[in-house]
Amino acid sequence: MKVLLLCLKAFETMEFSVFIDIMGWARDEEKVNIKVVTCGFNKTVISTFGVPIIMDTLMDDVDVNDYDALAIPGGFQEYGFREEAFDIKTLELIRKFNSQNKPIASICVAAFALAKSGILNGKRATTYHLLNGARQKELALYEGTIVINEPIVIDGNIITSYNPQTASGVAFKLLEILSNTEKVDSIKRMMGFIE
Template identity: 55%
Template sequence: MIWSRCYCCDMWITRQVLSTFNIPVIVSKIFEEINIDDYDALAIPGGFEEFGFYEDVYDERFQSLIREFDAKNKIIATICVAALPLGRSGILNGRKATTYHLDGGKRQNQLKGFHVNVINEPIVVDRNVITSYCPETAPGVAFKLLELLTSIELMEIVKQAMGFK
């Protein structure tokens, strides 16, 4: 374990968290250390309910972070069910987005409950937000994020170099 002292509350915290399937991940920052002005975008992968995904992304500290990124018109990219915390944060109210489309549309209906105009397409972009409807879309989301951060031309260079058509 890697521990460090949180200066805002003077507590010792771990820098290691367990991700899905109990895979340990070392984190570089905790919520209280994040200055969104240091970042150009927020990328949120999806996750599994049975591994605590919703408890983590519905945490008010994360919800606040999402709202701050959106307020500064910074790019927010999500894969699969990661659109749900955006919906819950309120930033997708009245906007277009998508989320996991299988399982009878359960998660898309959940996203609609947050007053989102759900579009059943693989990748949906509405202003600064990129959403997608399943894990298979991850490369497409990554390329769209790269395009928005740089340019279509630079994204195409990287895409071709990686063997994508």
Template identity: 55%
Template sequence: MKKVLLLLANGFEAVEASVFTDVIGWNQLSGDGSTKLVTVGTREKLKCTFNFTVIPEMTLDEVDVDEFDALAIPGGFEEAGFYQDAYSEEFLNIIRKFDQANKIIASICVASLPIAKSGVLDGRKATSYNLKDGIRQKELATYGVHVVNQPIVIDNNIITSYNPSTAFDVAFKLLEQLTSEENCNYVKKLMGF
């Protein structure tokens, strides 16, 4: 069984998290059955960007990175406190450990920013939120990242994307990398894509 750690910061965007739960869940129940997703939060109770409340299965202090095959991170809003949690040393250390083990790290929208802040994207290609005068892509560049203004950018083990519209594509790319293109296409078909 391939296990995905869904890393949630307070203020995360619910739609960006839900694509991972659904795609990995659909595969577990109707695809090849080889994946499982575990929600992990920076605290015992999290509030999403638009006030949806989530209770994760685990908190960061309970995580053993060796038990997981991939990391998935949804983005969030500064106004909802996303960066307070996402830029915490505890959050950044999880990212570093996954990268050191060369495990897949899949992110959506501004979730590339804590990945970059952790140092693992220095000198690598990535993208981030591309609207509002590219402010988040400019911030990404300050971490030594070669910013590419494309919907999805993959550099070795790290997947980044540039806004919420890419969410399903990132989740399917993660599933494909964990299983196979054939299985991913089967799950897409079952989900109506």
């Protein structure tokens, strides 16, 4: 199995790294046949706080048929996250994964890319909930999006979450969809999330 980890300009490194770590633990410790492939508009993508990350592949080279799931970390609008999040290439990629009913996992404000693509129409979803819920109110303006103020919301093949703290939970939910609960619980124990 392959997870495409879409790293948009100004993504948050913590929200990115959970997918690498959790899927890596699952592969090495539980023998889950899973690989995470990083993807960006450019070979090097600069995160919110200025950390450059080298991508495995470029957006223009992605064939959705080669992947089993899509994961998108959020990022800071102030650093330009929405420039690539709202780019037509991003929106088309999201629509292609959704049209094949493949899991799409987003963290925090990455939900805006999903909403902009139209795939949240008629779906329950969440996004950043602090600052008096300003981002959730904004997300609710997208046609048909049903905003739920919960840490992680799953509706069909779509996972959304409401702040960086939920990042590991989203990655574990994606792993559970791609493997099973027993393997997730085993990895959670090994990583110290549960006793």
